Amino acid sequence: MGDLRLVIFDVDGTLVDSQGTIVLAMNAGLKHAGLAPLSREKILSIVGLSLPEAAELLVPGGTPQQHADLAEGYRRAYRLEREAAGPTKSSPLYPGALETLTTLNGQPETLLGVATGKSKRGLDILIASYGLEKHFVTLQAADFHPSKPSPSMVLQALDEAGVDAAQAVMIGDTTYDIEMGCAAGVKTIGVAWGYHAVEDLLASGAHKIATEFAQIPSLIDELLGA
Structure with missing residues (x-):
């Protein structure tokens, strides 16, 4: 070996x-959590982190519920975009x-x-x-x-x-x-x-x-x- x-x-x-899908889904997650959208640059800065850590960095000082809602909204929007466009296009x-x-x-x-x-x-x-x-x-x-x-x-x-x-x-x-x-x-x-x-x-x-x-x-x- x-x-x-x-x-x-x-x-x-x-x-x-996957930046297009990530930015779209993250801003959908922010909207789901009642938060303002963020720039592409800001969102791409957290790519690679697990979703809970990414949520905390994107919304410092946010409540646990806001972070949970952001993550839930992100997952749903990402899945819908992947299903609509297909994995290889998204x-x-x-x-x-x-x-x-x-x-x-x-x-x-x-x-x-x-x-x-x-x-x-x-x-x-x-x-x-x-x-x-x-x-x-x-x-x-x-x-x-x-x-x-x-x-x-x-x-x-x-x-x-x-x-x-x-x-x-x-x-x-x-x-x-x-x-x-x-x-x-x-x-x-x-x-x-x-x-x-x-x-x-x-x-x-x-x-x-x-x-x-x-x-x-x-x-x-x-x-x-x-």
């Missing part, structure tokens, strides 16, 4: 560009994502995993819609873990894959992904096409930055060895 390596991907902002893969996942999945020594703030149900629907069920050996979702940047999801992924932290890398677009990976003792790659600024990813400890998906396999080789 020592020769295996694990590559863990975040989802929203890393594999798929959360389209970034250019090169499928090709890179296919390349990595074809490497006998490379195992793939996911660590996301999405619910397990939402994650399963998305993966099935792209036919990626056999690509990933471990799927970690918000239902079963503390929110990022807790290392819990990465540590569980390592355990399920049977891979040492020294042979693993976390790939994500937010500071929460990078901080989570660093806290778990794995290497980290920040992606430039997501929802947090590259300078913030570097400040959070990202070991490498990818500006396009095609760079990821070679960056993994640099960090973990070819």
Whole structure:
């Protein structure tokens, strides 16, 4: 097992560009809670966090009921938008994502995993819609873990894959992904096409930055060895 390596991907902002659906659903949630809408920038700043933590950051000083109503409204609006548009249209893969996942999945020594703030149900629907069920050996979702940047999801992924932290890398677009990976003792790659600024990813400890998906396999080789 020592020769295996694990590559863990975040989802929203890393594999798929779901910002339109997220912003729409979050503002629907705010409306449901009787609160004013927020800017796209503000909403995208919390992508990656679990929903309760996101609600508290978006509405500091809000009541527990307001936070609960926001979360309920968000879940309902997100589900309705996904059903109306279809999973692949509401959360389209970034250019090169499928090709890179296919390349990595074809490497006998490379195992793939996911660590996301999405619910397990939402994650399963998305993966099935792209036919990626056999690509990933471990799927970690918000239902079963503390929110990022807790290392819990990465540590569980390592355990399920049977891979040492020294042979693993976390790939994500937010500071929460990078901080989570660093806290778990794995290497980290920040992606430039997501929802947090590259300078913030570097400040959070990202070991490498990818500006396009095609760079990821070679960056993994640099960090973990070819």
